Every structure is written in C-alpha cells, then in structure tokens.
Amino acid sequence: MKIARFHTAEGPTRLGRVDDDRVADVSDVVGGTSLRSILPLLPSLKHELLAAAGPSYPLADVVLEAPIDNPQKFLGIGMNYKEHAEEARAAGIPVPENQMWFNKQVSCIVGPYDGIVKPAISDALDYEVELGVVIGQRCKHVSVEDARSVIAGYLVANDVSVRDWLQKRSPTFTLGKSFDTHGPIGPWLTTDDEIADPHDLRMVLSVNGEIRQDWRTDDMIYNIYEQIAYLTQVFTLMPGDILATGTPAGIGAPQGNFLTAGDVVRAEIEGLGHIENRVIAGG
Known part of the structure; x- marks a missing residue:
C-alpha cells in the first residue's frame, strides 16, 4: 500500500x-x-x-x-556504500571504521516536488539519493533478526548537503546536512509488505536529465537491519523516525560538480516512485 x-x-x-x-x-x-x-x-x-x-x-x-509530518528524528548514515566510500577516500575524506551517524534537523524536510534552496553562503551544494526507512513502532534494543518488524515502510530521500559546511565549517555533519529545504522526501510511504527485499532496489539520480548516480541498494556496507540494531543500542526509535540509509557513488563533490540555481534534481528508487526538486537561489 x-x-x-x-x-x-x-x-x-x-x-x-x-x-x-x-x-x-x-x-x-x-x-x-x-x-x-x-x-x-x-x-x-x-x-x-x-x-x-x-x-x-x-x-x-x-x-x-512530505509523507511523514514532523518526525522526531531524521538520521543519516555516512559513507555506507562500498563504491561511495572509495570515492570519498579518493577525495581525501576519511572513511569511518564503524557506522557513522549524523542528525539532519527535521526543519530541513520539504515535500517531494518542493524547491531546494541554494544558500548564498555556499557554492558547494550537493545531492545524494537515499533509501529512506520509516520506523513504525517505538523500539529499543532491537536485534538484527527482528529489525524488519519495526519498519513501517520506505520512501525516496535526497540527503542534500552543503559540502563546505559539512567537511570544513563544523566539527560535525549536522550543520552541513540541515539547511532549510535540504531534506526532500516522498513521494509517499510505501509499506514494508510491498517490497520483497529493500536490499535489492535500483536507485537513480539525475540532474537536468543527466544521470549522476545509478546503483543498487545491495551495495550497502551495513544493511538496514544492522543499522536499526546499532542505533537502538543507544536510543529509542519512535514511529515516524526516518533513517537515510546511505548514498551510492556519483555525488558531485569529487569532481566539484555542484548544483546551481535552476537545476532540476530527480531521485528515483525502484518500487517507491520518484521525487523531483528544482534548485532555487536563496539569500
């Protein structure tokens, strides 16, 4: 459904x-x-x-x-695809030895076809297509084996990032991941029972019709169930919490191929639909 x-x-x-x-x-x-x-x-x-x-x-x-209204948490895992981790390593970005989670402030969330604002203070606006997992029930200390039972469903997310604020302006990822409008999600929630295997889905992101990312979710370093088990050792996940489960290779940063005003970014995941957002100039 x-x-x-x-x-x-x-x-x-x-x-x-x-x-x-x-x-x-x-x-x-x-x-x-x-x-x-x-x-x-x-x-x-x-x-x-x-x-x-x-x-x-x-x-x-x-x-x-946006299908989820006012979630308590919007969390993302960094460098969770093998090819993306190598891409980051080649760009001089350290690759973590464990799951590396960051917070996206929930105020960044916008709808599936809303605009993405390019802040005037940065020319390093980047895109990241990600499979979003929506938690369906309050849970703590969830085992890997039981993790799927707490998932309500899935959606498409674009983990928009401001790279200079992400890697240079702050000691954590939160600021560079949380600019207003930098969390488009949607187009709807697809319930878990509709997806046979969330680790076998094609993900595609294009900018102005040019494909930049085209990969499959089976390339995750830590799968979705391992992510949920890891997080719930630390805190309680609540209904509506969103987990952005990582992006594949092809982001703009390694080549300096950043987004500019007027660009149209389309992110699509097999079985879940697509979101499409135009970049607009901001103050």
Missing part, C-alpha cells in the same frame, strides 16, 4: 491511498491527516484503508506533501 499526504489547490492537507495515477482520500477512516500518528496501527488498519472509498483525485491535480 502507498499512503500520501496531499492537498488540492485550495483545500487542507488530507491523507490518501495511492492507486496507480490517482489518490483516494482516506482521512475519515483514520480520523485525521497525520501519517506519523497512525504508523503503529497500520497493520490493523490495512483492510479499512484498502476498502476506503473516499473522494478520488488524479495525482496530477493534487500537491503531494
């Missing part, structure tokens, strides 16, 4: 079930428009959501919003 948050031209936010090229309003079934709030109940609500027959709209006629 694919669940989106959306609004029509003049209407308020609604929750919808995506069926091919249409979205059916299911807000009345769940009694609200917060996907985050119903994540723990998704398995028990599945039949009702699939049977719901609310107003239906063509996807082309609605505005899709």
Whole structure:
C-alpha cells in the first residue's frame, strides 16, 4: 500500500491511498491527516484503508506533501556504500571504521516536488539519493533478526548537503546536512509488505536529465537491519523516525560538480516512485 499526504489547490492537507495515477482520500477512516500518528496501527488498519472509498483525485491535480509530518528524528548514515566510500577516500575524506551517524534537523524536510534552496553562503551544494526507512513502532534494543518488524515502510530521500559546511565549517555533519529545504522526501510511504527485499532496489539520480548516480541498494556496507540494531543500542526509535540509509557513488563533490540555481534534481528508487526538486537561489 502507498499512503500520501496531499492537498488540492485550495483545500487542507488530507491523507490518501495511492492507486496507480490517482489518490483516494482516506482521512475519515483514520480520523485525521497525520501519517506519523497512525504508523503503529497500520497493520490493523490495512483492510479499512484498502476498502476506503473516499473522494478520488488524479495525482496530477493534487500537491503531494512530505509523507511523514514532523518526525522526531531524521538520521543519516555516512559513507555506507562500498563504491561511495572509495570515492570519498579518493577525495581525501576519511572513511569511518564503524557506522557513522549524523542528525539532519527535521526543519530541513520539504515535500517531494518542493524547491531546494541554494544558500548564498555556499557554492558547494550537493545531492545524494537515499533509501529512506520509516520506523513504525517505538523500539529499543532491537536485534538484527527482528529489525524488519519495526519498519513501517520506505520512501525516496535526497540527503542534500552543503559540502563546505559539512567537511570544513563544523566539527560535525549536522550543520552541513540541515539547511532549510535540504531534506526532500516522498513521494509517499510505501509499506514494508510491498517490497520483497529493500536490499535489492535500483536507485537513480539525475540532474537536468543527466544521470549522476545509478546503483543498487545491495551495495550497502551495513544493511538496514544492522543499522536499526546499532542505533537502538543507544536510543529509542519512535514511529515516524526516518533513517537515510546511505548514498551510492556519483555525488558531485569529487569532481566539484555542484548544483546551481535552476537545476532540476530527480531521485528515483525502484518500487517507491520518484521525487523531483528544482534548485532555487536563496539569500
């Protein structure tokens, strides 16, 4: 099942079930428009959501919003693809010996087709297509074997990065990863049962139609379940928390191939759909 948050031209936010090229309003079934709030109940609500027959709209006629509203955490793992780690090493960036996690402030999140602002203070704006994992239930000390049971679903993420603030201006990654609008996610949440193997998906990112990244999720150094087990040794993951699970080779930094105003960045993951964001000049 694919669940989106959306609004029509003049209407308020609604929750919808995506069926091919249409979205059916299911807000009345769940009694609200917060996907985050119903994540723990998704398995028990599945039949009702699939049977719901609310107003239906063509996807082309609605505005899709970020599918997860106000998550507590938006976390990313650094250099978690083998080829990307080698790419980073060649660029003189140290490669960690363990899982290296950073925080993206949740205020950076925007919708799947919203603009990405290029800050005036930097000319090193970079892209990173990533498989986003959405946690479905409160969990702590989760084993690798049980980790899939706490996943609600998946979405496409672009872990937009401001490289000079990431590697040079701050001792941690947080600032360079958290500029406003630098967390586009979407286009909707695809529930876990729809994906046979999240470690066997093609990921493609293009800029103005030119493919920059084209890889598969089987190249992760630490798989999704190992990531969840590692994090939950430290803190509790909550429903709606988003884990950006790493990006493959092809980022702009090694060649200095950074984004400029007017560029259109499209990130797509097999089975999950795509997001597309135009870079706009900021102050």
